[in-house]
Amino acid sequence: MAKARGAIVVDIEKCKGCEVCVVNCPTNVIRLTREVNGKGYHYAYMEVPEACIGCANCAVVCPDGVITVYQVKE
Amino acid sequence: MNLKDIIKPENLVYSKTPLLTDNVMSYCPGCSHGTAHRIIMEVIEEMGIQSETIGVAPVGCSVLAYDFMNIDMAQAAHGRAPAVATGIKRCWPEKYVFTYQGDGDLAAIGTAETIHACNRGENIMIVFINNGIYGMTGGQMAPTTLPGMKSSTSPFGRDVATMGNPIKMTDLVAQLPGTYYVTRQAVHKPVNVRRTKKAIRIALENQKLNKGLSFIEIVSSCNSGWKMTPVQANIWMEENMIPFYPLGDLKVDGELVKK
Numbered sequence: 001m002a003k004a005r006g007a008i009v010v011d012i013e014k015c016k017g018c019e020v021c022v023v024n025c026p027t028n029v030i031r032l033t034r035e036v037n038g039k040g041y042h043y044a045y046m047e048v049p050e051a052c053i054g055c056a057n058c059a060v061v062c063p064d065g066v067i068t069v070y071q072v073k074e
Numbered sequence: 075m076n077l078k079d080i081i082k083p084e085n086l087v088y089s090k091t092p093l094l095t096d097n098v099m100s101y102c103p104g105c106s107h108g109t110a111h112r113i114i115m116e117v118i119e120e121m122g123i124q125s126e127t128i129g130v131a132p133v134g135c136s137v138l139a140y141d142f143m144n145i146d147m148a149q150a151a152h153g154r155a156p157a158v159a160t161g162i163k164r165c166w167p168e169k170y171v172f173t174y175q176g177d178g179d180l181a182a183i184g185t186a187e188t189i190h191a192c193n194r195g196e197n198i199m200i201v202f203i204n205n206g207i208y209g210m211t212g213g214q215m216a217p218t219t220l221p222g223m224k225s226s227t228s229p230f231g232r233d234v235a236t237m238g239n240p241i242k243m244t245d246l247v248a249q250l251p252g253t254y255y256v257t258r259q260a261v262h263k264p265v266n267v268r269r270t271k272k273a274i275r276i277a278l279e280n281q282k283l284n285k286g287l288s289f290i291e292i293v294s295s296c297n298s299g300w301k302m303t304p305v306q307a308n309i310w311m312e313e314n315m316i317p318f319y320p321l322g323d324l325k326v327d328g329e330l331v332k333k
Binding site: 041 | 075077079081086087088089090091098099103105106107110112261267268303305308316
């Protein structure tokens with residue numbers, strides 16, 4: 001089976017750090033940063049980018065629609 | 075392979091639909107409204123009906139929908155969205171008309187409008203966001219608040235002996251002959267979001283074929299009203315709201331689904 005590699009891009013200034021993507025990531029890629037964005041929210045980022053499979057579950061549940069997902073099948 | 079090789083336009087698999095405006099969502103972090111807005115707009119984009127769709131949002135957090143949905147929107151008085159949508163649909167029968175209402179709006183002040191629009195079988199879609207609370211005004215008890223659930227006006231929990239029983243609007247409207255498609259869904263997990271999106275697609279397709287009224291309840295969380303974090307609120311919803319408001323189709327193609 002072809003292995004998929006993925007990556008997400010988070011719109012940092014629009015992310016509200018609700019953590020819904022963090023708990024819904026099947027490969028535990030996403031965490032919240034220690035730094036805050038302009039509104040004072042800890043925003044989502046890829047802690048383990050190599051584990052991302054580009055399934056888009058995080059983007060599907062994101063209430064603010066700030067996640068863009070890219071995927072490559074190797 | 076590094077990230078630069080993956081993040082390229084040709085590898086894009088998911089991005090926010092252009093039918094949502096670029097305004098920053100003014101809802102609380104983790105609010106289900108954002109997800110519900112996005113999937114409705116995604117379905118409208120997939121069907122290519124942006125210029126033919128009219129949304130009606132009444133009062134509550136749902137009123138803010140016109141800031142984010144890049145379609146024609148009308149605002150109705152509290153609870154009167156099905157009545158306004160009826161008027162719009164009867165003037166323009168070829169347009170797609172939907173209402174987007176919360177539980178304090180649809181199940182309390184707008185009960186009469188909702189039930190009669192459903193009973194007349196108006197050819198519209200009603201999206202009902204049920205979070206068991208009046209979210210915008212500060213978490214007061216709504217008709218859909220669960221027995222024993224704490225809210226700012228029932229600080230010791232809802233006592234059904236004095237405060238009455240919660241109302242299951244979706245079960246109620248499923249019994250009416252005018253409704254064609256009645257379902258209850260949620261948006262807290264990817265699988266539920268995808269199912270809800272399918273339900274919205276079915277509802278709009280039904281409207282295209284003049285089948286009658288489609289009613290979609292979305293069981294949601296209101297983390298600030300419930301005084302929880304977004305993740306806790308979703309867990310609480312799964313443990314308490316969903317057993318009381320079980321997910322699934324109640325009426326498909328005008329026939330009640332047998333349990």
